[in-house]
Amino acid sequence: MGTYTHAHPEVASLPHRPYGAGALAGLIAGIVMAIVSMIVAATTGAGASMPLRGIAAALYGVDALVGGRGILLVGLMIHLAVSVVAGLVFAGIVGNVRTGVAFGAGIVYGIIIWAVNTFGILPAIDPTMSARLAMMPGPWFVFHLIYGGMMFLVPILHGTPASER
Numbered sequence: 523m524g525t526y527t528h529a530h531p532e533v534a535s536l537p538h539r540p541y542g543a544g545a546l547a548g549l550i551a552g553i554v555m556a557i558v559s560m561i562v563a564a565t566t567g568a569g570a571s572m573p574l575r576g577i578a579a580a581l582y583g584v585d586a587l588v589g590g591r592g593i594l595l596v597g598l599m600i601h602l603a604v605s606v607v608a609g610l611v612f613a614g615i616v617g618n619v620r621t622g623v624a625f626g627a628g629i630v631y632g633i634i635i636w637a638v639n640t641f642g643i644l645p646a647i648d649p650t651m652s653a654r655l656a657m658m659p660g661p662w663f664v665f666h667l668i669y670g671g672m673m674f675l676v677p678i679l680h681g682t683p684a685s686e687r
Contacts, residue, residue, distance in 0.1 A: 540618050540680035541610055547679055548609015551672030552602050555665050562661050568654075576651035577601050584650050605669070608635060612673050618680055625674035632670020636663055 556573065564570035572587075574597030579586040581600075586593050608631075616627050640662070644652040655662045 540613050540676055543676045543678075543680035544609040544611075544613020545606045546609070547673055547675040548606045548612070549602060550675060551609065551669045552605025554672055555605070555669045556598065556601055558668055559661070559665050562658075562665075566658070572654070574598050574601070576648070576654055579650035580648035586650065608669075609673070609676075613676055616673075616676070618677055621674045621677050624676050625671055628670040628673025629667060630670070631673060632666040632668070633663075635669065636666035639666075 559573040560570040563572040571594055574594045575586045575589070576597070577600050578589070578593045578597035581596060582589060582593060586597070612628065612631055615631075616624060619627070640652075640655065640659075644655065
């Protein structure tokens with residue numbers, strides 16, 4: 523019995539998308555974004571846990587603002603899951619590009635994510651967080667620039683040779 527080793531011509535000609543690298547870059551960017559947002563929240567008096575509480579409020583409403591450690595874990599898991607999905611989407615859209623291109627496209631992508639979240643998703647599913655973000659629009663925007671900028675990691679994590687990055 524022979525083994526089929528040839529890809530169908532249409533499949534072989536499809537551009538390779540670095541989905542695994544996008545997911546990992548999204549996770550790393552989400553962690554960095556969470557750390558920065560928690561530092562900013564702590565230094566502005568809101569408390570370091572406020573970003574995670576705000577995210578968990580999508581499920582628990584205003585009760586998330588006073589919940590225990592479980593609320594923080596839920597907020598973190600939601601944030602990281604969304605970060606991974608956003609990284610996958612980025613990799614699917616942009617593909618395997620040079621790091622500079624990935625950085626620039628990531629900044630634009632971060633702005634798009636910020637706008638969609640700020641004006642669409644959060645008001646609809648997480649009004650508790652949306653109301654709190656209205657009090658700190660500058661940092662909220664910068665957090666998304668940080669996330670997007672971290673997409674420079676996609677070609678690096680994908681293993682693109684340095685000469686092609």
